[in-house]
Amino acid sequence: MLYILIVNASKILLGILLVVLACILIYYTFRLIEMGYVLKYKKPLYNHFYLYLRKLNDKQKRVLQHQFSFYKKLSIKEKKYFEHRVVSFIQDKDFISREGAIITEEQQVLISATAVMLTFGFRDFYIGLISKIVIYPEAFYSQTNDAYHKGEFNPKLKALVLSWKDFQEGYRINNDNLNLGIHEFTHAIHLNSIKERDVSSIIFKDSFKELSILLNSKDGLKERLTKSEYFRGYAYTNQFEFLAVVIENFIETPQDFRSEFPLIYSKIKQMLNFSFGGY
Structure with missing residues (x-):
């Protein structure tokens, strides 16, 4: 009887171990597939997945x-x-x-x-x-x-x-x-985004790096930014204030932004993964 119990317990533990290993394999396979998707499309594989939706009163x-x-x-x-x-x-x-x-x-x-x-x-x-x-x-x-x-x-x-x-x-x-x-x-x-490693934080952080490179490499872009006065002067305090001001403009006057600085607009849209609401 004891032998049978030990054998059965061993089978159960082995089954649990195989399930855990399968879950780990599936998780890392998904992460690998998603990172390939992110590299190609610059956005998460999905945004919304909920077991149930909470409702406002x-x-x-x-x-x-x-x-x-x-x-x-x-x-x-x-x-x-x-x-x-x-x-x-x-x-x-x-x-x-x-x-x-x-x-x-x-x-x-x-x-x-x-x-x-x-x-x-x-x-x-x-x-x-x-x-x-x-x-x-x-x-x-x-x-x-x-x-x-x-x-x-x-x-x-x-x-x-x-x-x-x-x-x-x-x-x-x-x-x-x-x-x-x-x-x-x-x-x-x-x-x-600097602290976390989730997929959206990675996209946000990497897109900001791309934006910084764009601003430093595109001939005359920085000068045109300051001369246009589209972004208020506070934007040029430091990189954090620049991004905060730029996103204020992105949300409030997207059509003007797209018209004035289409390349920067595109990077902010990529950074926030905005593909809704007419943006």
């Missing part, structure tokens, strides 16, 4: 429908994916109020929708470097440089900090290429 959905123009540009299927990601993002982050600010569903939805919009072409949309979102009613004093800020991203604290007044102002005029939420989330996504 009626109040949250009305916020998107009435206050977030990007959402309106999506197809019916894309809207369902977008809503799922907004719900998931809200649940994943801690929203913290400061100076008497009261956290509302409107704030959670619009701030999360901004992050989801920028990462809608990504497979991993959570932006792991952010664990909390701190909301002030207006510009706040920052000990980072002893000055008042409208927004900032602190990777050490994994905190994105926003002035709600200035966040709203960014969406009040949707074609002035000034959007605090887009700007600060871009900083977080940029730094997150």
